Amino acid sequence: MTFCLFELCQNKEILDKVRKEIREVLAKYNGELSYEALMDMKYMDKVMKETMRKYPPLPFLDRMCSTDYEFSGTDVTLEKGTKISISLLGLHYDPDYFPDPQKFDPERFNERSSIPGYAYLPFGSGPRNCIGKRFGIMQTKVGIACPLRDFEFKLSAKTVLPFEYDTSSIVTIVKGDIWLEPKRLTSKC
């Protein structure tokens, strides 16, 4: 939610498009922020996916090699029992998969997107992937839809830019926090 609002503050066009969708979808569901309404917010899906690309809440995955593995064409072999950290930031910022990786572009995740399956892993993959994925997505959508429907946000001068990640935390957070200034919109949903 934090990183999504941070990006939207700086991408007004995208923010307006998300808000328009929130309002239109809620009008269709009589103003009720139901599960069905949240699932109908397709553009917000893309915005959330792009947020989790740039700021994966867990920036790495950890695994242990279950068998000796040789990388073909190299002299690198991983021995059984080796602990492995897979950098999600490394994958998510690889320009081969995500051209112009610093750019916040939800359209990377449109239906025609050709991102290889294992290049984008905000919830991990395989038998130990995140069991809370659907709940996490739903919760985040509520947390974005509610404030965006009725409030404008601007980055506060208290936010130090460019920000630094707080490397003492296992999850992706920013040193000193990201501060926003909300202002209630006069036009109602």
Ligand code: HEM
């Ligand atoms: C946006 C929200 C969330 C993100 C981005 C996220 C991300 C992740 C990631 C990357 C993993 C490691 C997966 C792997 O190693 O392949 C994971 C594991 C896990 N997550 Fe989440 N998670 C989120 C929300 C939640 C929620 C809401 C719950 C519980 C209600 C949850 C419960 C778990 C559990 C129990 C595991 C360990 C699964 C296992 O080892 O079998 N997560 N999550």
